[in-house]
Amino acid sequence: MTKKREYKDNYPRKKLYIPGPTEVRDDVIEEMAQPMFGHRMDRMTDLYTTIVEDTKEFLGTDHNLMILTASGTEFWEASTLNLVDENILCTTCGSFSERHANVAERLGKNVDRLEYEWGQAVKPEDVREVLESSDKHYDVVSCVMNESSTGVRNPIEEIGDVVAEYPETYFVVDAVSALGGDYVDIDEHNIDVIFASTQKAFAMPPGLAVCVVSDEAYDREVTTDSASWYGGFQRAFDYYDRKGQTHSTPAIPIMLAYRKQMKYMLDEGHKGRSDRHAEMAEYTRDWASQYFEMFPEEGYESQTVACIENTHGIDVAGTIKQVNEEYDMAFSNGYGSVLGEKTFRIGHMGEHTVDSIKELTDAIEDVAGL
Known part of the structure; x- marks a missing residue:
């Protein structure tokens, strides 16, 4: 049976790169x-x-x-x-x-x-x-x-x-x-x-x-x-x-x-917002191709969530934990028991930019020794 875990008031702020929720303007x-x-x-x-x-x-x-x-x-x-x-x-x-x-x-x-x-x-x-x-x-x-x-x-x-x-x-x-x-x-x-x-x-x-x-x-x-x-x-x-x-x-x-x-x-517009997301997606796919492979069928990759196949054999759970602790950034493992350590996911959506996505990929490179 689940036991109560008291909610505290001193949690460190984490920048979110998960597939949602994502970052919200102050x-x-x-x-x-x-x-x-x-x-x-x-x-x-x-x-x-x-x-x-x-x-x-x-x-x-x-x-x-x-x-x-x-x-x-x-x-x-x-x-x-x-x-x-x-x-x-x-x-x-x-x-x-x-x-x-x-x-x-x-x-x-x-x-x-x-x-x-x-x-x-x-x-x-x-x-x-x-x-x-x-x-x-x-x-x-x-x-x-x-x-x-x-x-x-x-x-x-x-x-x-x-x-x-x-x-x-x-x-x-x-x-x-x-x-x-x-x-x-x-x-x-x-x-x-x-x-x-x-x-x-x-x-x-x-x-x-x-x-x-x-x-x-x-x-x-x-x-x-x-x-x-x-x-x-x-x-x-x-x-x-x-x-x-x-x-x-x-x-x-x-x-x-x-x-x-x-x-x-x-103010940004539907197409302008989409174009920004396309730029983030392209950057993330290019980065992934240097060290890993994209999991989706080629030509059908998401514009908001990158699912990256762990062909480099990194410790996905360990990398996520260390990036979280050392850089205060959160990204996601593969979905459920099916993909688990086989993939990891980066949410490049909402108010993120290529520059902010690069902050995460730099942190992953550092922690995983890429």
Whole structure:
């Protein structure tokens, strides 16, 4: 049985290079210290409509958008309940895409998997082949944009174009660890639902999830009897249209921080922010190629999380611990028991730059004797 470990007040500050949470600006954190106010006050309407409309502007979408107090994981459940009557095709290539499939199974849906080995990417032509050859009608095709367990960036744009050929099938994208750091034209590529957690590339404290929903997906949810209560599209968007607020009490302090951070994101721009992340990803891949190898299939590497294969045979756990203790920097080992010491991961997302990523790689070189 787990025993209480008293929380202390003297923890050293660690610079975060894990796949999330990531670094947060000090002035964004300070926004959370404002005096509390009621979630049904006019001030809340001002706050919530600001962050919703600013996020739509940043993402360049005309679709519906909600920001809820939740992890992005909430929308695995909500999108399944809202859109799937019977059958869902889950493309799986790592831990998080597999979890999405598991959630659908727990909700009683018929789940078919289009499975790939960890490190491989989902191929649009394979999705087309399944949709063409199956005798089932799939209500939803799901895909993870950025499989952070393996460092794979799936080609969701091309997959969305394929799913568009099947108008009664909806395309749901988990972009938890990519949105805000990897440009995607949501409206152009038939993405019916795409969601993210703000503690990743948005560079926010944990606690909020962003979800973009097409009109078609909204209309589909209205006709179902099994829609999610908390993450229901109709409930969220109708309340927003009437009141400009969330239907349930939100984490107001984090939304205040979000307002501040989104102003920074708007100043940088969606493509500008993506370009900066691309530069960090390129630097990290070039560095990794000097000493190791990249784990993902070539050409499908993530723009926000590098998964690096430990071909040099370093002590991954020991290196992580020593870098943490000597440099006050935190990066991540391979995901779970599958990749463990075989890989390690660097989160180059949020407010990091090439220079700050170089600080970490220099520390790894020093500790590991590279």
